[in-house]
Every structure is written in structure tokens, then in C-alpha cells.
Amino acid sequence: MSNNPPPSGPPGGAPPPPASGGGAAAPMPAASQGGILSPTWLVDSPAPAGWAPKQKMVSGILGILLGAWGIHSFYLGNSKKGIIQIVATVLTCGLAGIWGLIEGIMILIGNVKTDAYGVPLTE
Secondary structure (H helix, E strand, C coil): CCCCCCCCCCHHHCCCCCCCCCCCCCCCCCCEECCEECCHHHCCCCCCCCCCCCEHHHHHHHHHHHHHHCHHHHHCCCHHHHHHHHHHHHHCCCCCHHHHHHHHHHHHHCCCCECCCCCECEC
């Protein structure tokens, strides 16, 4: 048995907080709420700088015509969903293309009102 001293610092093996020289506490990340740090992909992030509002008609038509390839999802900023739609279409030999068709119709009738960043779609 070794006679090493127990590790110092907070329990659980977490690294000690950084020392602040000015006495002011470091700002908490925007994703932390109530002491719980949420994964960044669960937090609504603001739209990127220069992000123009997307048009409802364009995204709906893209969904109807090219929805099997997720083009409307990429247009609305949902790149992860667009990639999933491409993979699903390839794996099902095109059968999953109905997903994009239905989403295109839902966009046009008004069930989808915002893009991936929460910016409202324009008419």
C-alpha cells in the first residue's frame, strides 16, 4: 500500500476553480441554469450575425420538391436534421422522401413558423 496523501481539491475529482486575481467571480456560461450545465445543443442559440429571415414559400416548395434530400432543412438551418433525412432516404431507397413532402406541406399551411434559430419565417 502506498502512503500518498489524498488528492486536494473538491470531492469527485473535479478540478479546482480558477483563482481570480481581482476578487470578481468569473461569469457563468450562458448554458448553466441553477447550477446545472446544459449541453449546448439543447440551448436555443441566437441566430448568427447577418442571418436573414427565411421565406415560408421557398422552404415549403423546397420541402415538397427536394424534401427527400433535406434541402428545406438545410435552408432553415437544421443541418443535423437534413443529414438524417439524406441518410434515411438512401437507406429506405427513397421511401423516407415522404417525410420531406409532409414537412413541406406543413410549412406552407403554417404549422412550422420558425427556422432553427427561432427566427419567424416571412411570407
